[in-house]
Amino acid sequence: MSDTFDLIVVGGGPGGYVAALRASQLGMSVAVVESTHLGGICLNWGCIPTKALLRSSEIHHLLHELDSYGFSADNIKFDIPKIVARSRAVVKRMNTGVAHLLKKAKVQVFDGRAKLAGKAGEAHKVSITKDGQEIAVIKAPHVILATGAKARQLAGLETDGHLVWGAREAMTPTELPKRLLVIGSGAIGVEFASFYRNMGSEVTIAEVADRILIAEDPEISAAARKSFEKQGIKIITNAKVGPLQKGSNEVSTTIESPQGTVNLTVDRVICAVGIVGNVDDLGLENTKVQIDRTHIITNEFCETAELGVYAIGDVAGAPWLAHKASHEAVICVEKIAGRSPEPLHPLNIPGCTYSRPQVASVGLSEEKAIAAGHKVRVGRFPLMANGKAVAMGETDGMVKTVFDATTGELLGAHMIGAEVTEMIQGYVIARTGELTEAELMETVFPHPTISETMHEATLAAFDGPLHI
Incomplete structure (x- = not known):
């Protein structure tokens, strides 16, 4: 078992394991140190299990709306332990999948806690402990910190696991x-x-x-x-x-x-009052790494003030989103590999909330666009005027677009309604590609789909919508 690598990744969440996979693709020897479970909080106790639970709750809601769809059922009931068991089974499947991907990529995984332990020439040493005992010391010229975050605790409102x-x-x-x-x-x-x-x-x-x-x-x-x-x-x-x-x-x-x-x-x-970065006991006090309110300060390529040490994901600050962590992972690794990645533009990162109705957005709100000095054109289109939404019985919601009145730049898009978390990516592509209202207006949206509301909300900001 080797103790020397091209890259050590501390943390196996959506930032860490993606960094390891991309580094392996680029020919690096990689070690991942994970103290709890591959996939991190997102896969095990966040994004994935909550979506499984929300799916069950959506079905429960629909079962009580059967009459409006021409069905009837008696004695509708649920089993909370079974709902939870399904959620945990989804987690296990995904967790196993991450382990398989890392093994396939020949990434060496260490089960333990990592701590920066000084330097050996140009390489950083990382001490790995398990149950308080040091089990290995490994080294690499590059170390990515992807340690994530934990829930913020407020005085008098601390979680106790029971009430x-x-x-x-x-x-x-x-x-x-x-x-x-x-x-x-x-x-x-x-x-x-x-x-x-x-x-x-x-x-x-x-x-x-x-x-x-x-x-x-x-x-x-x-x-x-x-x-x-x-x-x-x-x-x-x-x-x-x-x-x-x-x-x-x-x-x-x-x-x-x-x-x-x-x-x-x-x-x-x-x-649910926010999070704090996992920066404790990482050995940062002996480095030039700077911390601001529990988050590691980095530049646009995820580099810290300590040469060869990087930080990605939640520990590196807002927005605290798994897809942001994964994208930062790729940028960071490609920079290490000598490539020329584009920095991540914060306003091109979509945000999604999987409630009923769903909420999704990218870019500036109307309020922030005006505050930033833009003259804006705003378009709105309600789901109740969309044929697919009416057919599905999902008419609650709207799509809102914010454009620069002078240049036609899409400054922001904001959506609430059925499946908007799946549709927001269309606007993300538009922002990433620096498209204007012209390209969006000329795009053919399939009919009947809820995505047609995205077209109508663009038209509404300029010539006017067709279907209201």
């Missing part, structure tokens, strides 16, 4: 809570709120900001709130959650907001 849940507990319930409080309305909080509401829980969202989904265009945030409240989710913004009073199997608290004070008792609380 106050983090993401892991929320993904593996043994029974459905009748009453649930979700603190935080980012993508994670909203997705859990959507899952549990669709399964029948009474759900309250408390958000400290003045609107939910604060990263989205305000118009889309408002549409999402309206839809969620229509489904029965109670939403409190500008909220200050008081101390949690824990009983044996319930939690009581007060929520203060401009609308007044709410006294609330629930069975469980989910705390």
Whole structure:
């Protein structure tokens, strides 16, 4: 077993394992050090298992809408342990797939915790420990830190694994809570709120900001709130959650907001108030690596201030998205290999929330585009005017486009509705290719598809839509 490599990757998540695979493709010898599970949080306790759970909740919702499609069924019921078991089976399948890919690529995987341990000539040494004991010291001229992040803990709202849940507990319930409080309305909080509401829980969202989904265009945030409240989710913004009073199997608290004070008792609380980078115990104190609020500072090619040390993914800062980590992995490795990759443009990274309805966006909101000095042309098109959406019974939502009025540049696109997370990539390609309204208007969109709303929302910003 070799102890010298061209590249060492610390962390086997969507940034780390992709970096290893790309480096292997480019002829490098690669080691990956992973302390917990290949695939990282995303595959094991984030993106993938939550989508499996949300799929089950969508089916549960449809089963209660059967009459509108000409069907009927009696005694509809669900089995939470089976729903969770399916989600975990999906994770196992994907986790096994990552291990197979790394083995196929001849990447050496070390099971343990990694720590930078000084230099040996031009190479960085990495100490690997397991259960507190050093099991190996390996070295390479290049080390990529892809250690990800963990949930932020707020004083008085700490997760306890029983009454106050983090993401892991929320993904593996043994029974459905009748009453649930979700603190935080980012993508994670909203997705859990959507899952549990669709399964029948009474759900309250408390958000400290003045609107939910604060990263989205305000118009889309408002549409999402309206839809969620229509489904029965109670939403409190500008909220200050008081101390949690824990009983044996319930939690009581007060929520203060401009609308007044709410006294609330629930069975469980989910705390989804952001993340902090995993920068502890990496040996960074003996390097030139700089950290800002738990995130490693890098340049456009993922390089830190320490020569030969790089950082990608969540540990390197926002946006905290798996696809951002994977793309950074490729950029970073290609730069190491002496190629000339294009830096990642932050405004070309799509964001997706897999609630019901789904939310997706890329680029600037209308508000931010105007603040940046652009004169804008804005187009909107509702799903209720789209034939495929009507046929599917999925008319809740809209597509909004923001263009530069002078150049025709697509500044941003914002969508809410069925399957918009699958469609946003069309606008991402347009932004990456620096297309204008002309190319989008001349593009032939297939009929009948919900994607036609993307065409209509472009037309709406200029000559006007055809179908409203």
